[in-house]
Amino acid sequence: MTVAILGAGVMGEALLSGLVRAGKRVDELLVTERRPERARELTDRYGVEVVDNATAVKRADTVVVVVKPQDMGVLLDEVANSVRPDHLVVSLAAGITTGFIESRLPEGVAVVRVMPNTPALVDEGMAAISPGSHCDDSHLRVAEDLLRSTGKVQRVPEKQMDVVTAISGSGPAYVFYVVEAMIEAGVHMGLPRATATEFVVQTLVGSAKLLRETGEHPTVLREGVTSPGGTTAAAIRLLEEGRVRADFLAAIEAARDRSRALSSGQV
Ligand SMILES: NC(=O)C1=CN([C@@H]2O[C@H](COP(=O)(O)OP(=O)(O)OC[C@H]3O[C@@H](n4cnc5c(N)ncnc54)[C@H](OP(=O)(O)O)[C@@H]3O)[C@@H](O)[C@H]2O)C=CC1
Numbered sequence: 001m002t003v004a005i006l007g008a009g010v011m012g013e014a015l016l017s018g019l020v021r022a023g024k025r026v027d028e029l030l031v032t033e034r035r036p037e038r039a040r041e042l043t044d045r046y047g048v049e050v051v052d053n054a055t056a057v058k059r060a061d062t063v064v065v066v067v068k069p070q071d072m073g074v075l076l077d078e079v080a081n082s083v084r085p086d087h088l089v090v091s092l093a094a095g096i097t098t099g100f101i102e103s104r105l106p107e108g109v110a111v112v113r114v115m116p117n118t119p120a121l122v123d124e125g126m127a128a129i130s131p132g133s134h135c136d137d138s139h140l141r142v143a144e145d146l147l148r149s150t151g152k153v154q155r156v157p158e159k160q161m162d163v164v165t166a167i168s169g170s171g172p173a174y175v176f177y178v179v180e181a182m183i184e185a186g187v188h189m190g191l192p193r194a195t196a197t198e199f200v201v202q203t204l205v206g207s208a209k210l211l212r213e214t215g216e217h218p219t220v221l222r223e224g225v226t227s228p229g230g231t232t233a234a235a236i237r238l239l240e241e242g243r244v245r246a247d248f249l250a251a252i253e254a255a256r257d258r259s260r261a262l263s264s265g266q267v
């Protein structure tokens with residue numbers, strides 16, 4: 001089965017590299033890119049063939065579109081004539097609905113909407129997938145197999161996609177933001193940057209593993225760290241007074257609203 005990835009920037013390359021790591025044959029992969037230097041880079045790195053969008057679609061069974069939401073309309077118009085009824089089109093674009101994609105393609109084409117995230121680069125991705133109106137279970141299974149090469153995959157109703165985008169699609173950025181803040185705090189108080197980075201990153205990895213392996217609620221794990229009258233309680237008190245929890249809610253609502261706005265074509 002030949003898979004074409006249209007637009008191999010950050011997320012397209014994450015999928016491409018995951019498929020290659022998972023043992024997908026490179027001669028069953030095609031990539032498209034606008035800039036020749038980027039195309040050369042991808043060929044050098046993965047040995048993958050880079051072609052134009054129409055050629056990629058014609059030669060592929062599954063077409064994965066990974067351009068920015070703002071570029072989707074133009075790209076779909078460009079390839080619509082090359083799309084066949086037996087194609088599966090998989091979109092990784094934030095906000096863009098399966099209805100929007102179906103309306104730009106020939107009647108009856110199966111479309112799956114996916115929201116991946118960048119930990120896919122290290123096979124720890126979390127992807128949500130939703131079927132369009134012409135999808136059956138076999139289409140969803142093809143999309144699941146593709147995404148499983150980069151981490152976990154879960155089916156969700158499309159109406160949940162904007163929230164999922166705000167939580168797990170954008171989520172790594174929130175985590176990196178907290179990591180940055182913790183490293184800066186260490187440096188501010190005199191730790192060498194390399195030392196602060198090592199301590200914060202390992203704390204993050206260890207905490208994530210603890211959450212996953214124990215299955216405990218985060219509140220229980222936090223209580224385990226928070227000794228009565230101790231250091232953690234002093235820090236958490238400040239975070240609560242700073243309304244950090246309320247800010248997270250407002251920030252994630254803003255991301256959800258932005259995803260909704262992208263679906264209605266707002267740039
Ligand atoms: N980055 C992330 O964490 C996540 C991204 N996504 C989604 O993935 C999509 C891509 O995002 P991301 O990878 O970050 O963005 P990038 O800008 O890194 O990648 C998009 C790529 O598509 C190329 N491109 C644009 N138009 C065309 C075209 N007509 N033909 C061929 N190639 C084209 C761009 O080329 P050029 O450089 O010339 O513009 C660029 O290399 C978005 O829709 C985003 O919502 C989803 C989840 C997470």
Ligand SMILES: O=C(O)[C@@H]1CCC=N1
Nearest residue numbers: 094165168169170171
């Ligand atoms: O910021 C964005 O719009 C994309 C979608 C989710 C993560 N990055």
